[in-house]
Amino acid sequence: MDNKKYDVIIVGGGIMGSTTAYYLTQKDPKLKVVVIERDLTYAKASTTLSMVNARIQFNLKQNVQISKFAFDVLANFEDTMTVNDNRPSIAYRREGNLFLYQEEGVAETKAAMVMQKELGCKIEWWSPEEIREHYPLYKPENLDGIAGAAFGAEDGHFDAYAVLMAYKANARAQDVDYIEAEVKDLIFEGKQIVGVKTASGDSYASEIVLNCAGAWCNDLARSAGFELPVNPVKRQCFCVDPATKPARPLPLTFIPTGLYFRSETGGTLLMGKSMPDDVVGYNDFTWSQDRFMEVLWPELAEFVPEFERLKLVRGWAGLYAVNTMDGNGIIGEWPELKGFYLANGFSGHGLQQGPAVGRYLSELITGTTPTLDLSIFSPKRVLEGKPIDGESGFLADELRHTSH
Structure with missing residues (x-):
């Protein structure tokens, strides 16, 4: 030594x-x-x-x-x-997280919400009608089978x-x-x-x-x-530019298929989905356009038909350190x-x-x-x-x- x-x-x-x-x-x-x-x-x-x-x-x-x-x-x-007169700019946006649930997930979610409220968190339960009122792109036919959603107003990204x-x-x-x-x-x-x-x-x-x-x-x-x-598990993310722009930023929205998406600056959307065939290992940082075309885009368009017309801007891959x-x-x-x-x-x-x-x-x-x-x-x-x-x-x- x-x-x-x-x-x-x-x-x-x-x-x-x-x-x-x-x-x-x-x-x-x-x-x-x-x-x-x-x-x-x-x-x-x-x-x-x-x-x-x-x-x-x-x-x-x-x-x-x-x-x-x-x-x-x-x-x-x-x-x-701020240090040495260098002030960071972290673009902190509290646009919310919206978790959509089918009936089998409601009881456990509402129990967790009680605990979250006791800790002083801002959390609400929305019916399908309330989801649609807040985010009109999420239309009734797209909420079939959805019992409701938990919305965290102070959740966000940076x-x-x-x-x-x-x-x-x-x-x-x-x-x-x-x-x-x-x-x-x-x-x-x-x-x-x-x-x-x-x-x-x-x-x-x-x-x-x-x-x-x-x-x-x-x-x-x-x-x-x-x-x-x-395990080091590869995760893929995609940035898309939809032809139809939401009236206001969409929260990070999780739908029961496992797909999640949110608004990004410039009217784009970021999206991803964890899948059973995600690569375990830390040598593969490639991302697959086929995954987007064959899996994520169809699921997104089924949930929000207005997003059927969009442009894939870019994709990338990173690693989760998953505690199995x-x-x-x-x-x-x-x-x-x-x-x-x-x-x-x-x-x-x-x-x-x-x-x-x-x-x-x-x-x-x-x-x-x-x-x-x-x-x-x-x-x-x-x-x-x-x-x-x-x-x-x-x-x-x-x-x-x-x-x-």
Whole structure:
């Protein structure tokens, strides 16, 4: 081990790594922290390839609390994250999330809404008639079989790259080092982490190492002799320009087929769908025009016939780090390796959870009482084989498509 000694090493400089670095050094400015990121252009990072969403529509209380904190952070982000006179512009738009349900999903959804309201969330149940009143493109014949919808008025989207760059800029202003390198191995003595080694042979010493490697998290875990229930799964997104423009922006709308879409700037729509044949692995970033033409477009046009005429503007592919155990993040110290912390397996909702998770990890590492008790997400449940029972609906659909 050479003399590159740090108090904390963070592997992965996406949203999880950068928020943790920011909150750590904000909490204790004396800490010497380094973020080691394999690609500082973030060309394949899940953070920057996300379709981006922030929502409170979860069945698990802790997930709702995490999102509420994200809402608070995003609402004041441009003011609080200005650094060296550089003010971020994150294009935060609270245009809502609309989940459409058939009858079998109503009871569980309404039960979750009671909890969400108790936590102070703005959430409404709409009948098919109310859906149509708010969004006339969703006509009665298109709502056949729909019992109603849950609408989160404060849910929305933002510029993921701008948010990430702001966290990174603030972390660097707090003396966090960012290094471009690929961490290949964890170094440990007995059951204590002592550092990492990169592909180029450089070593960095620390008794605290965080796995924030996203879809690549299992490479690190395996170097310590264990496996996480996390698969890197390719997701494809498409941007289209419909001939018929909605009178006002459409919320992120989830229909029972699994298709989801929302308005984007310039009158375009973004859309996607998780499918059983989604590729598991992190070497394929191609996107398929055939998937759009044969699956997504017909489903979109069936639900909104006015969107039968449109132009495919572009597509892209990114990775979900899917926790096949229960779809929730794995957050905290690995019980069998002291000093090795995890922030993995967020299954497509990590971007909105980054602020709360980064703050929580900083509290665990500095020995501060956590602001939010997120111990339910402890890695201990992986060792014990005890999944969290709490999410259903859209998140459960994600898992059904990715547990192979």
